[in-house]
Amino acid sequence: xxxxxxxxxxHTRMTETHARLAPRPGDALIxxxxxxxxxxxxxxxxxxxxxVVAVLNQYIQRFSAQGLPIFATRDWHPPNHxxxxxxxxxxxxxxxxxxxxAAFAPNLQLAANATVISKATRADKDAYSGFEGTDLxxxxxxxxxxxxxxxxxxxxxxxxxxVKDALNANFxxxxxxxxxxxVNVQPxxxxxxxxxxxxxxxxxxxxxxxxx
Numbered sequence: 001x002x003x004x005x006x007x008x009x010x011h012t013r014m015t016e017t018h019a020r021l022a023p024r025p026g027d028a029l030i031x032x033x034x035x036x037x038x039x040x041x042x043x044x045x046x047x048x049x050x051x052v053v054a055v056l057n058q059y060i061q062r063f064s065a066q067g068l069p070i071f072a073t074r075d076w077h078p079p080n081h082x083x084x085x086x087x088x089x090x091x092x093x094x095x096x097x098x099x100x101x102a103a104f105a106p107n108l109q110l111a112a113n114a115t116v117i118s119k120a121t122r123a124d125k126d127a128y129s130g131f132e133g134t135d136l137x138x139x140x141x142x143x144x145x146x147x148x149x150x151x152x153x154x155x156x157x158x159x160x161x162x163v164k165d166a167l168n169a170n171f172x173x174x175x176x177x178x179x180x181x182x183v184n185v186q187p188x189x190x191x192x193x194x195x196x197x198x199x200x201x202x203x204x205x206x207x208x209x210x211x212x
Contacts, residue, residue: 021174021209023062028069028145030166031056032130032152032159034108035074037094037101044094046154046183050105055179056151057109058207064111069143072110073130073152073162076102076118083126097121115139129161137169147172150202151179156189163197173197178206 023029037043039050063070075095083089095102097118104110117136120127127133140148148171150163159180166173175197182190198204 021205023066023068023149025066025068026144026146027063028071028140028143028148029059029063030130030136030148030150030152030162031060031070031072031108031110031114032150032162033073033075033095033154034105034152035095035101036103036105037075038153039105042094043092043101044183046181049153049181052151052153052179052181053105053107055176055207057107059149059151059176059179060109060111060114062210063149069140069145070111070114071117071130071136071139072104072108072114073117073119073134073136073158074102074104075158076121078121078123080123081120081126082124083120087123089126128158129165130158131162131165131169137165140169140171145171147174149174149176149205151176153181153183154190155180155182156185156193157183160193160197163202164200167200167202173202175202175204176206177204 038046060070076097077095079096080087083091084093117130117134119130119134130136148166150159150173152159163173163175184190
């Protein structure tokens with residue numbers, strides 16, 4: 001049984017962790033591609049992708065309560081996008097602009113002031129990162145953001161590349177590991193992506209770390 005000193009130290013450590021991770025001015029939440037086509041039953045379903053929605057809603061509530069910026073990226077492809085198999089790409093058609101499959105998950109409770117970032121909108125260019133070909137970096141900078149919290153789909157593609165670009169742009173990155181899921185085209189891709197993001201400097205966290 002742990003003695004009182006050990007319990008006190010553990011409580012202090014958890015309190016300090018909460019204090020470091022609690023959303024504060026200079027933070028932003030980035031929700032990556034939580035769209036119908038990436039959920040079970042969608043055109044490019046991520047296994048258990050729907051499980052991130054309820055968790056992300058809790059993060060949204062925390063950021064909204066403090067008036068902190070929230071960004072939601074989305075694939076917004078033309079019908080002849082280069083990533084589609086008919087055009088020689090590796091994916092089935094998905095997230096075609098203005099289609100039902102491109103809509104955000106119905107139960108995702110995006111704040112009214114959330115900023116939507118559309119990516120991969122050109123037929124001849126793919127983009128896995130929310131930063132690639134968008135004004136996300138500029139918007140974050142203009143909002144005075146220094147630290148981003150990232151969750152969404154899929155761990156091994158758009159989350160990975162968004163995290164990498166955020167780090168390259170000198171943002172501190174908190175990776176919300178309870179709010180991501182991998183597509184795992186190859187077995188273990190998700191775990192490899194997690195290892196890579198941690199090695200590059202992303203700090204993993206879950207809702208438990210935010211508990212008071």
